[in-house]
Amino acid sequence: MSGHWVIRGARPLGGAPADITIGGETITAVGPGGERSGAQVIDAAGLVALPGLVDLHTHLREPGREDAETIETGTLAAALGGFTAVHAMANTDPVADTAGVTEQIWRLGRAAGHCDVQPVGAVTVGLAGSRLAEFGAMAESAAGVRVFSDDGRCVSDAVLMRRALEYVKAFGGVIAQHAQEPRLTEGAQMNEGVMSGRLGLTGWPAVAEEAIIARDCLLAAHVGSALHICHVSTAGSVEIIRWAKSHGWQVTAEVTPHHLLLTDELVAGYDPVYKVNPPLRTAADVAALREALADGTIDCVATDHAPHPVEDKETEWAVAAHGMTGLETALRVVQEAMVDTGLLDWAGVADRMSARPAAIGRLPGHGGPLAPGEPANLVLYDPGSRAVVDPAAHASRSRNSPFAGMALPGQVVATILRGRPTVLDGKPA
Ligand SMILES: [Zn+2]
Secondary structure (H helix, E strand, O other): OOEEEEEEEEEEOOOOOEEEEEEEOEEEEEEOOOOOOOOEEEEOOOOEEEEOEEEEEEOOOOOOOOOOOOHHHHHHHHHHOOEEEEEEOOOOOOOOOOHHHHHHHHHHHHHHOOOEEEEOEOOEHHHOOOOEOOHHHHHHOOOOOOEEOOOOOOOOOHHHHHHHHHHHHHHOOEEEEOOOOOHHHOOOOEEOOHHHHHHOOOEEOHHHHHHHHHHHHHHHHHHOOOEEEOOOOOHHHHHHHHHHHHOOOOEEEEEOHHHHHOOHHHHHHOOHHHOOOOOOOOHHHHHHHHHHHHHOOOOEEOOOEOOOOHHHHOOOHHHOOOOEOOOOOHHHHHHHHHHOOOOOOHHHHHHHHHHHHHHHOOOOOOOOOOOOOOEOOEEEEEEEEEEEOOHHHOOOOOOOOOOOOOEEEEEEEEEEEOOEEEEEOOEEO
């Protein structure tokens, strides 16, 4: 359904209304009086236009756990959330640790067509933490892998981490670390603090995250390579990243929507929908994360969309799986936590949810400005609506949204991928 479109009266980055004209796969004009005979028109009066969102951290679960999510359902959820590209994490079954598996995921993403799928390669073979995977073969494959991560597990061996950082320098890649010192988090169930003491659950100390981040910032500096830190969750982590950046080291970081809005007080009801890795932290941590995202210490928002089937989630707290869905609510949560609080404007949202993640993910064709000549990847968003989140209405195969029942602002009205609508009127196009 690509062709010629005129998006009438949208507000690029929340600014003055303009018409956005699309010819084929490209934006051809942005300004008043967009006209083109034969063009289809989208009435976007009052809607904010943003570049298509890019997620650095999505678990699509295919291959291996198609009962939780498939590339088809996960990428449709992404499009409904305003995303035009997602990075698919490597902890599938089989693990995405070869050129063959990463190419398979990349091809399935193209076949689904809802958004671009950029596979992340595993750092270690089978995520086992003992032997480096063949980065070069994955980088040279059709998938063109540039981001490597054992996410779900930490690369805790300092020598392996050093070698991984050295290896990616050859082709300008980046290591994305899930920072969790394993010995300090054995049996951990929730954030270590007042709440864990009150609830009698084994605590997950902030230092378990911060110690790995500090070590890896030093390793990245020593090697002169690029480190990305997944799902930063503590105020102390923010301080370490700020310090590393002040030295000019190649360190970037992401924060999830749930860590920007939710706290460990929610665990009081022992509802496993709030069980996540890293855990929900305190209100002081949430405030520090918001401030860091606003001032750029944390570069971007990444969902860590982690779908789980009901039987793995609606069970006792101690045995329930870690993780939350997030693709379909991310922009709305960011509006609630960052925009409606005055911490970020829409240009800032475009930077933190499109330009920066595309740059960190080494993803060409995404993250560009809404300007003539750029690929026509964009989202039209209504910040004025407000509705209660209902996971039953989500496209994701899983229902484990921590925002279920919460009233959140905003509605993705349309998503356009290279000139072709993937979402129109808030529904799959
Ligand atoms: Zn992780």
